[in-house]
Amino acid sequence: DAGVTQSPTHLIKTRGQHVTLRCSPISGHKSVSWYQQVLGQGPQFIFQYYEKEERGRGNFPDRFSARQFPNYSSELNVNALLLGDSALYLCASSSLPGGPQDTQYFGPGTRLTVL
Amino acid sequence: QKEVEQNSGPLSVPEGAIASLNCTYSDRGSQSFFWYRQYSGKSPELIMFIYSNGDKEDGRFTAQLNKASQYVSLLIRDSQPSDSATYLCAVTGGSARQLTFGSGTQLTVLP
Numbered sequence: 001d002a003g004v005t006q007s008p009t010h011l012i013k014t015r016g017q018h019v020t021l022r023c024s025p026i027s028g029h030k031s032v033s034w035y036q037q038v039l040g041q042g043p044q045f046i047f048q049y050y051e052k053e054e055r056g057r058g059n060f061p062d063r064f065s066a067r068q069f070p071n072y073s074s075e076l077n078v079n080a081l082l083l084g085d086s087a088l089y090l091c092a093s094s095s096l097p098g099g100p101q102d103t104q105y106f107g108p109g110t111r112l113t114v115l
Numbered sequence: 116q117k118e119v120e121q122n123s124g125p126l127s128v129p130e131g132a133i134a135s136l137n138c139t140y141s142d143r144g145s146q147s148f149f150w151y152r153q154y155s156g157k158s159p160e161l162i163m164f165i166y167s168n169g170d171k172e173d174g175r176f177t178a179q180l181n182k183a184s185q186y187v188s189l190l191i192r193d194s195q196p197s198d199s200a201t202y203l204c205a206v207t208g209g210s211a212r213q214l215t216f217g218s219g220t221q222l223t224v225l226p
Binding site: 033035040041042043044045048056058088090092102103104105106107108109 | 119147149151157158159160161164203205207212213214215216217218219
């Protein structure tokens with residue numbers, strides 16, 4: 001079975017631009033979460049979606065938005081890019097959030113560089 | 116603010132030794148605990164999860180959980196150079212049961 005897939009792998013943008021990152025979860029998984037990982041730190045939670053509904057949001061500005069599609073794939077959008085948005089963006093999928101033993105599996109990530 | 120603390124390291128052990136990685140968390144309501152391994156430039160890879168107090172073994176890896184002390188650890192027996200990576204401790208909590216990560220411990224296994 002295919003794991004979590006993300007596209008693109010790498011992306012270079014300039015300040016002020018916007019970016020769209022894409023994620024497809026593991027087949028059968030209905031929940032997608034997005035995390036941002038800057039160099040030297042652990043991943044930080046941005047969003048979680050389940051059945052196309054937002055289930056949770058981390059401490060990120062409104063420039064960050066996301067959505068989930070009927071096929072459970074997801075997009076993360078970031079507007080008005082800042083230098084500090086340079087990071088590895090990770091998508092994780094799980095079968096059901098909130099269950100006692102849900103486990104999140106990560107995709108390969110998208111490396112975003114803002115110049 | 117919910118926090119997960121790990122020794123940043125780096126931690127160096129000789130090949131064949133036991134590597135011990137430690138993690139503490141602040142939220143007593145945390146229910147699930149995870150260890151991820153992350154090679155440089157790659158995404159986190161799940162190693163183990165643990166939900167109940169005590170030990171859980173999987174091959175060379177043993178996770179230990181003590182909810183009273185808010186402490187979780189990972190032991191790697193017979194460490195190999197291929198185990199050299201950053202190890203991330205994560206706990207779940209919040210309405211979305213999102214993962215809260217520590218900053219990771221960098222482990223180097225010396226041949």
